[in-house]
Amino acid sequence: MAEIKIEKKKPIWPWILVVLVILGIIAYLVYANDDRDDYTDDFDDDITNEQVMDSESRSLESKTLDATGAYMAGTAYDQYTAYEGSIRDSTRIAVDSSYTKKAYYNLSKAVAKKAEEKEIETSQALTDLQEFSMLITKVSSPLSDAESAKNFKTASDKVAKVLEDIQKNSYPELESMVDELKLVASEMDGYISMNKQQDNITQFLQKSRDVLRAMNN
Incomplete structure (x- = not known):
């Protein structure tokens, strides 16, 4: 009488773990990119605010530029x-x-x-x-x-x-x-x-x- 071979099912938890790792990497990349965008926005806002303050109030940080746009210190x-x-x-x-x-x-x-x-x-x-x-x-x-x-x-x-x-x-x-x-x-x-x-x-x-x-x- 021939023996019937029964193959054991391979566990699926390694695949679940792989999927979780991939999802984690994707989430990290998206979050990091958002942080960089926020930092850039804040940086741009700071520059804009400084420029507005400079032009409107002639603050102590006012800078004088020559014809080429270069800063002339100590004028x-x-x-x-x-x-x-x-x-x-x-x-x-x-x-x-x-x-x-x-x-x-x-x-x-x-x-x-x-x-x-x-x-x-x-x-x-x-x-x-x-x-x-x-x-x-x-x-x-x-x-x-x-x-x-x-x-x-x-x-x-x-x-x-x-x-x-x-x-x-x-x-x-x-x-x-x-x-x-x-x-x-x-x-x-x-x-x-x-x-x-x-x-x-x-x-x-x-x-x-x-x-x-x-x-x-």
């Missing part, structure tokens, strides 16, 4: 933009010494750079603005209010002097603006604490901004 306009941004909160001027110090620092850089671009003859006032770090050190020290005011008064006089030199050399039409700036500077008192002459200091910084803006237009 007088760049320095002016940094200064303009550092005096936006007028309530902190002459009250917050660090904020005021930064404003004067940026102002000095902007004025010195404009003098450099216009090839203004070197003067002691211009040299002092170019070496403003010395005044920064003094203002950063634990000085009395009167001593701090004296340093800012000195810086204001030097700024007014150099802006007048630039105006006489290149911008005769701005004479009245510079005269007003000099008048405000003369009314500042180096022996009265800054917070007691906030209006004068604020007015000086804002008028300096207006003069620089006119020189950069």
Whole structure:
């Protein structure tokens, strides 16, 4: 009598495992691709937001481009933009010494750079603005209010002097603006604490901004 051979069915769980692995790989690839798309979208949004902010508010990160689209670092306009941004909160001027110090620092850089671009003859006032770090050190020290005011008064006089030199050399039409700036500077008192002459200091910084803006237009 012939024997009937019965073949055992092969288990199907290895195939199930293979299918699960394949599905897992496909899911991973789809998820990874979505993540890359999301990152790209976020990155593009950040760039767009920066560009809008740059064009609308002339923020501190503003960049000047030449005719070829290349970035020109350290131009007088760049320095002016940094200064303009550092005096936006007028309530902190002459009250917050660090904020005021930064404003004067940026102002000095902007004025010195404009003098450099216009090839203004070197003067002691211009040299002092170019070496403003010395005044920064003094203002950063634990000085009395009167001593701090004296340093800012000195810086204001030097700024007014150099802006007048630039105006006489290149911008005769701005004479009245510079005269007003000099008048405000003369009314500042180096022996009265800054917070007691906030209006004068604020007015000086804002008028300096207006003069620089006119020189950069």
